[in-house]
Amino acid sequence: MNGYFDTNIYNRILDDPHKESIIKKIKKKGIIPIPSAINLCEILSTSDENRKNDLVNIYNTIRNNYFPLKPYTWLLKESVEAVEKGMEEIEVNYPIEVNKDTEDLCRKITSNKGIELEKYIQGARKYVQEKIKEMKIADEKSFFAYADGENDFSISLFDDLCQAMGIKHNLNRKQILGILQSHSMPWLYILDAFLYLFYRRPFKSEGYGKRSNPEVADLEQSGYLFWADLFVIKDDAFFSFMKELKQLRGYEKEIMNYSEFKKHLGFTN
Numbered sequence: 001m002n003g004y005f006d007t008n009i010y011n012r013i014l015d016d017p018h019k020e021s022i023i024k025k026i027k028k029k030g031i032i033p034i035p036s037a038i039n040l041c042e043i044l045s046t047s048d049e050n051r052k053n054d055l056v057n058i059y060n061t062i063r064n065n066y067f068p069l070k071p072y073t074w075l076l077k078e079s080v081e082a083v084e085k086g087m088e089e090i091e092v093n094y095p096i097e098v099n100k101d102t103e104d105l106c107r108k109i110t111s112n113k114g115i116e117l118e119k120y121i122q123g124a125r126k127y128v129q130e131k132i133k134e135m136k137i138a139d140e141k142s143f144f145a146y147a148d149g150e151n152d153f154s155i156s157l158f159d160d161l162c163q164a165m166g167i168k169h170n171l172n173r174k175q176i177l178g179i180l181q182s183h184s185m186p187w188l189y190i191l192d193a194f195l196y197l198f199y200r201r202p203f204k205s206e207g208y209g210k211r212s213n214p215e216v217a218d219l220e221q222s223g224y225l226f227w228a229d230l231f232v233i234k235d236d237a238f239f240s241f242m243k244e245l246k247q248l249r250g251y252e253k254e255i256m257n258y259s260e261f262k263k264h265l266g267f268t269n
Contacts, residue, residue: 001229003033004069005062006221007042008234010035012258014051014058018267023061025265033062036069036224037094041106044098056098067093072186072223073165079185080162080169083178090185092227140248143199144192154180157191183251186223193222196245214238230254232261 003026013019026033043059046052069075069092078090096102147153155176162169171179179187200213218238222245225231231253233239239257246255256264 001029001031002227003031003230003232004221004224004228005033005035005039006218006233006235006238007039009232009258009261010039010043010055010058010062012234013062014054019058022262022265022267023058025267026062027064029265031230032064032066034066034069034093034227035059035063036221037071037096037106038221040068040096040098040102044102044106060098067095069224069227070094072190072220075186075223075226076161076190077165077167079179079187080167080171083171083175084169140196140199144195144248147195154191157195158187161191182226184226186226189225190219190223192245192249193219193242196241196248200241214241225251225253228253230256232256232258234258 013022016022040059043055044052046055070078071094074094075090075092082088082090152173155173158176158180161167179185180191182188197213197219214235214237218235222242231242233242233255234257236257239255242255245251246253254264
């Protein structure tokens with residue numbers, strides 16, 4: 001089972017009095033956690049040097065020598081390129097080691113975390129807002145039914161994001177829909193997450209405020225669901241958001257918070 005942990009989960013494991021047992025049980029359960037480059041960069045941005053070293057040790061122990069997953073924007077671009085070239089798979093891992101050059105690179109990545117996707121998503125948000133008047137929205141299901149319909153709504157969102165990220169493509173309608181409907185590519189999960197955020201903010205009568213919704217930087221990680229079978233989250237708003245989205249969209253994924261994850265491993269408290 002492939003597992004993806006929010007960066008805060010590495011911190012929770014480090015601080016857990018049962019951390020050694022947790023790591024052993026992760027391996028015994030057959031869970032293969034592979035972090036993302038964002039996980040690594042957030043760990044390396046830890047100001048306390050001793051804690052940073054401890055987190056790097058946890059990171060290295062848990063990842064089983066697998067290189068981290070590439071930043072989500074790279075994966076979005078490379079999945080488009082793969083379809084254009086007729087490739088069935090993309091290389092998801094980024095061969096990056098922990099050294100001074102890596103820390104310099106990570107400072108640049110984490111300084112833009114959340115901001116970059118927010119910039120990219122502006123065109124998509126504007127398009128949704130323009131379409132609101134013609135949408136007959138009763139609930140979340142009707143909202144996604146419209147987005148999934150034959151009106152090229154999702155294709156327009158895809159094109160907006162591609163343009164914002166500088167992705168030039170010659171894909172036809174069928175190929176684009178294939179990318180957007182594929183559970184083995186990050187596009188489906190990224191667009192689903194942001195569509196649901198768009199729904200919750202203008203349509204819902206409660207739970208629409210910023211405190212009730214995840215940060216943009218959290219939603220970036222939703223793209224890694226294409227790879228992960230198990231997704232473990234600490235932040236309450238992000239966790240409840242992803243649990244609702246999983247149920248709404250029928251993802252065959254396990255979404256857990258830290259307490260549920262420990263129970264899954266066999267801990268009773």
